Amino acid sequence: MEANAVLDLMWIVICGILVFFMQAGFTLVEVGFTRGKNAGNIIMKNFLDLCIGSVGFWAIGYTVMYGDTIGSFIGTPTLFFDDVENMHNLFFQTVFAATAATIVSGAVAGRTKFTTYIMFSFIMTVVIYPISGHWVWQGDGWLTELGFVDFAGSTVVHSVGGWAALVGAILVGPRLGKYTNGKSNAIPGHNLVLGALGVFVLWLGWFGFNGGSELAISGGSANAVAGILITTNLAAAAGALSAMTVSWIKYGKPDISMTLNGALAGLVAITAGCAAVSPMGSFIIGIIGGAVVVLSIDFIDKKLKVDDPVGAVSVHGVCGALGTLMVGVFAIDGGLLYGGGFSLLGVQAIGVLAIGAWAAGMAFVVLFILKKTIGLRVSKEEEVDGLDIHEHKSNVYN
Secondary structure, X not given: OOHHHHHHHHHHHHHHHHHHHHHXXXXXXXXXXXXXXXXXXXXHHHHHHHHHHHHHHHHHHHHHHHOOEEOOOEEOOOOOOOOHHXXXXXXXXXXXXXXXXXXXXXXXXXXXXXXXXXXXXXXXXXXXXXXXHHHHHOOOOHHHHHOOOOOOOHHHHHHHHHHHHHHHHXXXXXXXXXXXXXXXXXXXXXXXXHHHHHHHHHHXXXXXXXXXXHXXXXXXXXXXXXXXXXXXXXXXXXXXXXXHHHHHHHHOOOOHHHXXXXXXXXXXXXXXXXXXXXXHHHHHHHHHHHHHHHHHHHHHHHHOOOOOOOOHHHHHHHHHHHHHHHHHHHOOOOOHHHOOOOHHHHHHXXXXXXHHHHHHHHHHHHHHHHHHHXXXXXXXXXXXXXXXXXXXXXXXXX
């Protein structure tokens, strides 16, 4: 194999390992932002997302996403992928699929049946995520042909998970005591140290998420990757600063959890355009994402009365959609601010709406069927005592 090809393959594998590690970050954020009596259940859900995602995506999901196109809608499925020359791609895309699935976990935390959740995780990995992913990343998908740009997955990964999370949170209902007499009651997370550590882990992993999506590092891709790392980092930092400032103005003090979510909001928002915008563009996108996530978390909680313990819908759904639209504004090639008119922005809007409708619609069908058959929610007694003891016969803290 030629040296540059080896270098590119190695880069994809290393970035895949970084994205794999993001699963630990998601686990820490969700555990830290929720109550201690459910910590073990959350560990199991995030751990199983990775396990189910690895097996399901290898078994069929990868070819549903990347197989020869059928009508620009779905890949030709084959079972148990075994192409030795594409194992690095299978690995890299597997950890992306697991990420999309695990976003749902945080929004339904503390009251959802474990068996129901892992069934949904499997369907997310082998059907919902791969089909819409095919539209954008396979090369012959209908959104690709329109000119839709989502470099690393603000919409393909994050919004798919975010809109499915919204549907899940609505169908499972709020945690006991969350809303009384029309008022939203705060249910603080039990350990913000774990939450903050999780955000650091995710921030680190995101360099693999976005940088690896170049799918090469040899030749001209070396400078492209370096630029991607800068836009990614700037957006995260700007998102945190923006969320901190907005929360400070809104609540009178700089809110810790909002600041942490601001960094994640910036990361999600820049993921679509990290290779298409300038450092200044990424800085502005991060500022917008950080401000929007604070307002969105408040709106979804207090106005819509949807209980999302970790802010997953706002971080991944809202900011994923927002970041994808921002490509149409800030892209150096074709963006509104660079003389490209509204053409790219229009295409971006079509992609955001189409994938959002697909993810939410499919999630509703699957979760509604599960709700009517085996049920979504644990009993009141199980929720009050904690899912760890009832679902797993153990406690994390002894």
